[in-house]
Amino acid sequence: FPYLMFSFLALLAIRRGSDVIRGWQQAGWALLAALLLYASYGTRTIGIALPGALLGAELMRQRKPGRFVMLVLGVFAGFAIVQSVLLTSPRGYMAVAHFSTTSVLENVASYAKSLSHAWESGFSQAAQGGLTVVFSRFAALAFWKRFREGSLEAFYVVIYLGILIAWGAQIGVRGLLPVLPIYLTYVVLGITEAVERWKKPKARALVAAVAVCMAITYFGGLRQRPWQAALANVNDTSAQELFTFLRSRSQPSDVLLFSKPRSLALFSGRAVGSLGAEEPAGESVRFVRENGVRFVIQSSWTPAAYDQLLASGQFELVFGNEDFRVYRVGERVE
CATH class of the missing domain: 3.40.1010 (Cobalt-precorrin-4 Transmethylase; domain 1)
Structure with missing residues (x-):
């Protein structure tokens, strides 16, 4: 998926550029990050969540945008304006979007159900739902810690999901794919942090339980028919x-x-x-x-x-x- 590639390369470029001190190197990383942000936005309009996350995370950490962030956002804004004037703009998507409280609530339920497919089990939907709840709690713990620290990825998840849920259309698990790797990373981080806090017997029991659940999830899925109508x-x-x-x-x-x-x-x-x-x-x-x-x-x-x-x-x-x-x-x- 082009959007997935561009968005994660943009996140990586921003991380690398933020650590650079020398001016010309920082400017080079800023230009690369801006190009990748624009490529994400140009591929899918919801990519606007990335510059929004960059600004939000920067304000959380430093209260005002630094030179690197201002340069990235400035170059990105220039590309986006040129696109809207010469090529196309997101108004076409806004014209067919419909917003309502009902649609938002329906989208929350729909995407929560779609998320469960990440833990699809070959035995029952109840097991699939249970795994989703347990692992999502670990992910939530890791997410909240990083959100308070001003993590760019955490802000990106919030803004991306906010746009996805507020938009009237439902596109199922496809809509979650761009942030699914972050979710899975948070699951691992949440489990790791829980293990570090608990005593060894509890930690070992937790790791064993997770391993069993994962085995059930994926080996159980192999019992399903490996073909579908094309x-x-x-x-x-x-x-x-x-x-x-x-x-x-x-x-x-x-x-x-x-x-x-x-x-x-x-x-x-x-x-x-x-x-x-x-x-x-x-x-x-x-x-x-x-x-x-x-x-x-x-x-x-x-x-x-x-x-x-x-x-x-x-x-x-x-x-x-x-x-x-x-x-x-x-x-x-x-």
Whole structure:
């Protein structure tokens, strides 16, 4: 994943640059960090969490930004402004985002459930949930300690998750991947710190329990079927037919609705929104109406929210192949 690579390289460059004292070396690290911050932001708009985390962590530690941080943020801001003027801006994402207290609460529950897949067990969902709770408590202990110390990574996790949860769409475990390595690191750090505080018998028992739980988690997963039905990808004939239809039969200003918005936006050249996996039909209808959605794209692997939406209003089937169906939104969707 390009965003994952750029974001962690940016975090590394900031750490290295912050330790450099000599002016020209510090300026070089600042330029590299700014380029990587911009690459992260250019790849995914949520990358704005990185410069926000840099500023927040700096203010926590020193009360005012130092020269290195100001240089990094200044160069990054220059690149971002040039992009917004000459190329594109995040307004397209904001146009199809929908904010509400209900959606925030639903996103918290959805992403908590998605996090449990990091500890997926081959035996039961109860075991998976239990492991998630236990390991997340260790991660929380390590996170809180580092947040109070002004850790850049801790601030990044807070801002990234804040944006992810506040944004109306749900993208499941894919949305958590950019911060999942930090979460797993905090789990290890939390366990290590707990072992250091406890007496040896307790520490050994804890390590043994963790080892058993990890073995159950991963060896249990091997009992599952190693194959799944392949999902359509952008090189398939059916996907190419979909892109051709949308480019020829829709207007550049039309808004589309699909469960993989970024991929479809890239290959169709249209603004694309998405629904939460378990979003109520009423919320989906409101989103379609308020954002002027013109076409809804459905496949065999889109979430149930799309089926509920299509069953709730006037939609006309205008395209179909073995993997995709395209529905035109009627004049009155209720």
